[in-house]
Amino acid sequence: MQETVYPLPITANRRAVRYSANGQQRIDDVVATEYALTIYVNNDEMATIVCTPSDLEDLVVGFLASEGVIRDIAQLEDLSIVASRGVARARITGHHNFNQSFYNKRYIASCCGKSRQSFYFYNDAHTAKTAEDDGVRFHPTEIIEFMEQLENASTTFRETGGVHSAGICSQNDGLMEYKSDIGRHNALDKLYGSMLRHQSTRLGSAIAFTGRLSSEVLLKAAKIGVGLIAAKSAPTALALDMANELNITAIGFARQDEFSVYTHPWRVTP
DSSP states (O other): OOOOOSOOOSEEEEEEEEEETTEEEEEEEEEEOOEEEEEEETTEEEEEEEEOSSSHHHHHHHHHHHTTSOSSGGGEEEEEEETTTTEEEEEESSSOOOOGGGTTOEEEEEGGGOSOEEEEETTHHHHOOOOOOOSOOBOHHHHHHHHHHHHHHOHHHHHHSOOEEEEEEETTTEEEEEEEESSHHHHHHHHHHHHHHTTOOOTTEEEEESSOBOHHHHHHHHHHTOSEEEESSOBOHHHHHHHHHTTOEEEEEEETTEEEEOSOGGGBOO
């Protein structure tokens, strides 16, 4: 697997005029950069992702796994990224199993055998997993600590205010790893890809997330295989319906010293 060696800036300096109650002043500001990466699977073009140009190998691996193209890192025979051209080429065992005709098609599935029907993308119906009950319970102070650790680690956010961050956390180690990207989905894919590449365990883990808890974000967490996700912003109704069906504890408004638990509250015990 070939690593990306081409230096790609994740921030840029721009001049701006800042207005306030005290008047105006010219400033030098730091902003996040955007980068387009086109992914090919066995020479077939799959998608172009607009992202932060960091951890590109993790992004591609996580994206392929999230879309059901690969189920295991062993299926990825080779990955080469020409960063200067914005091209990633993945070679996987056998014929790729993503169906381009269904790639952006909505698919209605009855999740977990229940009567409620939720809207999924076609590929999601085959890759979203019901969270296992691993017996791990989190104290409220641990959830707060996870979010604080993620915020402290997110240096690019502090510089630009223009990226989202996602981290994998455990009771024993706290924040074990985090990824940042201008796209909230990309941040989760980078995290997923890194865990697959390093064969990290997901049992007993939680995700701390700086963005909104949408249905797409919830599905990413389900594919990663964690039982709890804590988001800084609000959840959507569909995300909570999915979390309830997939046995995932969904937490929203995790800010400062408080949060709201919407589904499966038994994982959070004082």
